[in-house]
Amino acid sequence: MSWWVQLLSCFAASICFSLMLNQPRRTIFLSAVVATVGYGLFLLLRQTTMAYFIATMFIAVACETLARCMKKVTTLFLTSSLIPLVPGIGLYRTMRYIVEGDYSQALNVGIAAIMGICAIALAITFSSVIFSNIPHRKRKAEKPC
Amino acid sequence: MESFDITLDAVCLASRIILESGGETYRAEETVEKMCQGLHIPHVEVLALPTGLMLTLMKEDGASVSRIVRVRSRSTDLKRVDDCNAVSRRVAAGQMDAGEALERLREIHCAPALRLPWMVPVGALSAASFTLMLGGGWLDFCVSFVCGAVVQLALPVLSRRRMPGMLGGLVVGFLITLITMVSTLFSSAINIEPIISGAVMPMLPGLATTNAIRDTIRGDLVSGGARFTEAVLTAVMLAAGICIMLSMWGGMGL
Numbered sequence: 071m072s073w074w075v076q077l078l079s080c081f082a083a084s085i086c087f088s089l090m091l092n093q094p095r096r097t098i099f100l101s102a103v104v105a106t107v108g109y110g111l112f113l114l115l116r117q118t119t120m121a122y123f124i125a126t127m128f129i130a131v132a133c134e135t136l137a138r139c140m141k142k143v144t145t146l147f148l149t150s151s152l153i154p155l156v157p158g159i160g161l162y163r164t165m166r167y168i169v170e171g172d173y174s175q176a177l178n179v180g181i182a183a184i185m186g187i188c189a190i191a192l193a194i195t196f197s198s199v200i201f202s203n204i205p206h207r208k209r210k211a212e213k214p215c
Numbered sequence: 216m217e218s219f220d221i222t223l224d225a226v227c228l229a230s231r232i233i234l235e236s237g238g239e240t241y242r243a244e245e246t247v248e249k250m251c252q253g254l255h256i257p258h259v260e261v262l263a264l265p266t267g268l269m270l271t272l273m274k275e276d277g278a279s280v281s282r283i284v285r286v287r288s289r290s291t292d293l294k295r296v297d298d299c300n301a302v303s304r305r306v307a308a309g310q311m312d313a314g315e316a317l318e319r320l321r322e323i324h325c326a327p328a329l330r331l332p333w334m335v336p337v338g339a340l341s342a343a344s345f346t347l348m349l350g351g352g353w354l355d356f357c358v359s360f361v362c363g364a365v366v367q368l369a370l371p372v373l374s375r376r377r378m379p380g381m382l383g384g385l386v387v388g389f390l391i392t393l394i395t396m397v398s399t400l401f402s403s404a405i406n407i408e409p410i411i412s413g414a415v416m417p418m419l420p421g422l423a424t425t426n427a428i429r430d431t432i433r434g435d436l437v438s439g440g441a442r443f444t445e446a447v448l449t450a451v452m453l454a455a456g457i458c459i460m461l462s463m464w465g466g467m468g469l
Contacts, residue, residue: 083347083416086340091293143293143297145237145242145422149421152421153421158345162408162411162412166408169458169461191424191428194425194428
């Protein structure tokens with residue numbers, strides 16, 4: 071499957087998913103763009119655990135910045151931007167190996183998927199800690215105005 | 216003290232909407248505190264949990280009033296969170312008084328949720344696009360579209376039958392796998408893997424996990440833990456549904 075089909079379908083999937091969550095109309099396009107670029111980055115970095123971390127870091131920082139600029143809640147952008155990165159296929163393979171009784175393969179694939187989820191969680195944690203430290207400086211700077 | 220009651224109502228409703236629509240618990244607490252600042256309440260203590268909310272407001276004469284709000288239904292509706300956030304911002308900035316805020320919040324609370332004719336095509340298209348993204352072909356796209364539509368049709372039925380949210384996941388996983396397996400009878404060109412994982416994607420507890428992480432970072436350990444348990448259980452139930460169907464199908468020897 072060529073990469074542009076994957077990116078296009080990622081964009082469409084993200085838009086549909088945000089429509090399912092009743093995301094405010096103005097934010098849908100932007101979060102789909104963030105999702106597509108993030109997923110492209112993830113594919114470019116060959117889908118390793120580090121790729122999960124870097125792509126999520128990019129998405130989270132972009133979402134926090136967008137939320138600040140548009141004075142919206144971060145969760146609005148983050149939810150539908152992150153969804154393409156969730157290791158769905160890894161989780162499915164783990165289940166299939168368990169059903170087939172091939173536990174060593176299940177462990178291999180399952181640990182890779184769980185590491186991916188942990189990397190995503192870690193990246194969200196980092197960016198959210200970084201951004202929760204920024205507004206104090208901004209507010210102080212705004213006061214004299 | 217009539218205006219005080221209105222303030223209390225408005226504050227309770229705002230945090231209730233946030234908790235019911237999938238906002239983080241710290242956001243519900245922050246909203247209450249910000250609104251109270253804007254409405255000149257001298258002191259407020261609030262504790263929000265995914266399943267309820269407790270708050271105590273102090274009046275100007277020193278007496279305090281407490282209220283408990285129980286949150287029974289939880290779903291995801293980001294527009295409500297956004298609208299509610301806009302109201303609380305305006306109240307905090309002193310641009311809106313308690314009465315106006317209460318009226319606006321009631322409108323938000325009563326606004327109709329997304330309806331079935333909207334959810335079915337959108338859910339189906341989202342499942343189908345995920346399948347394509349995960350490396351499926353156009354035939355897989357069509358099968359996944361059917362899976363997504365059936366899931367969206369099944370979800371309201373399940374919730375009407377008072378099926379607990381977790382068990383609903385089991386049925387959903389079961390249905391998706393069943394449809395995929397039946398479709399393989401008609402064509403050998405179908406890839407099972409991208410269809411099932413793509414159709415399950417929109418059901419995965421992405422928002423719950425994100426909120427769990429964000430709550431835990433803020434130090435809301437109880438809410439973070441509760442949401443994390445919810446996310447893990449939802450995922451496990453989906454997985455169990457898929458597993459049961461896969462092994463049943465394998466057992467039939469088809």
